[in-house]
Amino acid sequence: MLRALLALAGVVLFACGGADTPAPDAGVPEPDAGTLNPDAGEPTADAGVPEPDAGSPWDAITAVLEAHVADAGTSVPGVGLAIYDAHDNKVYERMVGDFAPDRRVAVASASKMVSGTLIFELIRQGHLSLDSTTGEVLGWTGDKAGITLRHLLSFTSGLAPGHHCTLQPGITLAACVDSIANTSRVAPPGTRFDYGSTHLHVAARMAEVATGKTWNNLFAETLAQPLGLPSDVAYFTFPNQPIGTTNPLVAGGLRASMDEYAPLLAIVFHRGVYAGRTFGTPELFDAQAIEPYPDVIIGSSPSADMGLGLRYGLAAWLECPTPARGCAVISSPGAFGWTPWVDRETGYYAVLGMHLERDDPGAGVVSFAMNLSMAVKPLIRAAMTP
Structure with a gap:
């Protein structure tokens, strides 16, 4: 079972290109002058998240995470993956290497x-x-x-x-x-x-x-x-520093941790109804998952440059072959690797947390994160499907 699931993940990874495939900037480049000082924090235990049975699809997801980080070597010090079901239960969380679910970082285009x-x-x-x-x-x-x-x-x-x-x-x-x-x-x-x-x-x-x-x-x-998010979860001009709140980079300036980003993503998954509150309308979130102008000329598109061919809805990438009719899976990957997505058909949402700052953030970082997210999605689907 485990071997078959890993093989499936490998097929998806191959389809998205190798780990050393150069990737365009899928977020907003940040010419920060200073050296990044990572937020303090150590990887935390998976408290409250059930341990997977050996050989289960959850175990296969962990194996894929570990393999990708190991293959990347020192260029990827650590990643985290948190998965929430349709009832907002955290059904899976793993940190591999140096990352933590409460470490606040720049999420770039997320x-x-x-x-x-x-x-x-x-x-x-x-x-x-x-x-x-x-x-x-x-x-x-x-x-x-x-x-x-x-x-x-x-x-x-x-x-x-x-x-x-x-x-x-x-x-x-x-x-x-x-x-x-x-x-x-x-x-x-x-x-x-x-x-x-x-x-x-x-x-x-x-x-x-x-x-x-x-x-x-x-x-x-x-x-x-x-x-209930802290006041310093906010937008900045240069979120890596962080500097600048009067001209925040609306397309890429948010700072958040995996734990802090999850409820923001839950709103999207639930089409605006979450934690007893309403944000937006179901019709707006439905519109978000549909490409509004299917006949547009594609100009600057990191997805096209990577050979993925994804189209865009309203502030989200559409991950399906029918974007003009709507997609169950939408995402918002960032230049430093942070990649959130929702899958309404399977019934879950997930945050792939990481932060790899480079002089050229697009050089390999986005392809690593996209390859990893594509590799785990069929495994998550298998784990979530009865």
């Missing part, structure tokens, strides 16, 4: 899915809609006035995907978005997909203007405080 959840809740509250435009909310004019929140969340706004101001900690998010407003459009809205940070920066500014509150205050009041 921030995007959280940012989408926050905006969904503001829509539920009536501040915005997916059809709200930059012209209506921000006063933009000309060929960028018709960009909608739906365009921004799906990275089809037609804006250039990057702007240097998103990496300036000494300014405000408002000032940065004013600079973005003055750039040239690269395509009409809804016609081209470009993965990058500018879209969510503009979306966040729309949220600020619609509510009169800063992005970090909105995150604290809308998500962090209701979930």
